[in-house]
Amino acid sequence: MVNQDNRAKVLVVDDEPANVELIFGYLENHYDLIPAYSGKEALEKVISDKPDIILLDIKMPRINGYEVCEKIKQQDSTRFIPVIMVTALSEVEDKIKAIETGADDFLSKPVNVLELRTRVKSLLKIKNYHDELIRAKEQIEAQNDFKTIMTDTLPLILRSIPPGKMTEVMTLMSEQVEDIIWEKYIHEIPTESIQTANITCSILNKMGGNFSVKEVSEKGYIIINDKCPWGENGLNPVLCMMTKAIFARIGVHIYKDINVDIKKTIAGGDDCCLVELFMRA
Structure with missing residues (x-):
């Protein structure tokens, strides 16, 4: 959901405030940024703030990034929000696990600013296409519903x-x-x-x-x-x-x-x- 200024909303999740501030510095001129400092807070803000994309750290206490991503991707209302895992973990197994939980992309720390902006822009473009398709599908379905009422029911009623x-x-x-x-x-x-x-x-x-x-x-x-x-x-x-x-x-x-x-x-x-x-x- 893009806001009135046509700026996408990015949820930045990391239990280290310095890491959140760093990402903010890279993206704040381009997007509306929402901070979250735990997995629990991230899940709450996904519902309350409805971000367009999520930058998610993996290694967090209590609820880690894998669990957060999995919960997001299990819900129909949030499953199509792109999730980029941003973490210091670099093993192939970690990347595989991130993908298995539903992550759409993976960035390693320290984050390269150009790579970050490119990945975010690319995934937002894909999400916008998806949102447009959903809106078009809903409108077609609605018009078909009304056409049935108007063409099949209304003429019979009007005659009587x-x-x-x-x-x-x-x-x-x-x-x-x-x-x-x-x-x-x-x-x-x-x-x-x-x-x-x-x-x-x-x-x-x-x-x-x-x-x-x-x-x-x-x-x-x-x-x-x-x-x-x-x-x-x-x-x-x-x-x-x-x-x-x-x-x-x-x-x-x-x-x-x-x-x-x-x-x-x-x-x-x-x-x-x-x-x-x-x-x-």
Whole structure:
């Protein structure tokens, strides 16, 4: 996960503070660096800080580098974080053991600064490719899920909707859409406005939109979009109602009484979609 300044996060793990400072000196102009001085602290920071790559010493008390690497590579959420073992050990058996625990590369102390930067840059590039593939895969899967709902279910429902029941039907449909996405892709219940806004954008972007948060406050948020999530079929007011219903469904996770106001729509001929969601007075 690259931060807002497009600087990758590097977790540097060594029980000797001087070794951590040395690595910091080599990399601090290029990356955001996170220190850890034990195996236990390293495992905690892998979860809390979500580094993009880990530089890991082997010889540490209690939990050594082999054990840390093995635990990281055993978890689905962390297994693809590149791990470079940085150690004074030089025997072939040590390198083999590092590879067997899942390490992606191996550097011997004293570390050559050019070699270190090259290895880190190379592995980060590979991880970025992997992350892009995962994002593309999730979006394709999500779009297929929605296509099934929209092409197989919605036409049948629309033909049988009595007058005045459209809003009720859109609410039911949005529940199906949100349930599918929440179960497969969203794992954190929002507790703040910005979290809710970001989750809303994430869900609609998995459908093919390009939603982003324009403004946020304690009372609500404004979201803008320049790409219809419903594809070519998006030029349909019925599907805009579906988008509005999804906004409302997610918004109730944090606001008990909300209002969703669609100010602009691509389907209505505007250059973007502009949606305001706020708590009723």
